[in-house]
Amino acid sequence: MDLPHPRSTAAIAGHPIHATLVPFPIASFTLALVTDFMFWRTNDLMWQNFSSWLLFAGVVTGGLAALFGAIDLLARREVRAQRPAWPHAIGNVIVLLVALLNNFVHAGDGRTAVVPWGLALSALTVLLLIVTVWLGRSLIYRHAVGVSSHD
Numbered sequence: 001m002d003l004p005h006p007r008s009t010a011a012i013a014g015h016p017i018h019a020t021l022v023p024f025p026i027a028s029f030t031l032a033l034v035t036d037f038m039f040w041r042t043n044d045l046m047w048q049n050f051s052s053w054l055l056f057a058g059v060v061t062g063g064l065a066a067l068f069g070a071i072d073l074l075a076r077r078e079v080r081a082q083r084p085a086w087p088h089a090i091g092n093v094i095v096l097l098v099a100l101l102n103n104f105v106h107a108g109d110g111r112t113a114v115v116p117w118g119l120a121l122s123a124l125t126v127l128l129l130i131v132t133v134w135l136g137r138s139l140i141y142r143h144a145v146g147v148s149s150h151d
Helices: 017-021 023-042 045-075 085-106 117-141
Strands: none
Touching (some): 017 023, 017 045, 023 085, 023 117, 045 117, 085 117
């Protein structure tokens, strides 16, 4: 007997809000690494400004995604029971904390706002994201969390 797929509690018309929001912080944090690298290579303050805004956008949208992901995690026992659920959630909290710290580092002036610590924190954020995205995709594609079951 197949158990039903764990449904998303925080959803609009059956579409999980968490899954809808997560591409925004992923793109923002990845692009912040690119713009940090460009600043490191060119010393053009435009790239530092881009990084700062991308980090801010990533933390805001990531915070929203985390809120809706937490609703799904905490409201559904069958979601919490999935092996990747807690590492995914905790890993994403760590990603947001590292990115928030990176926001404060990027608030500095000129080169010291990016090189070396801003660039290192951006790289760490993206490396952690690779792990948490892998775990999140496992929840969807292996454990069918938030996936509608059609008979």
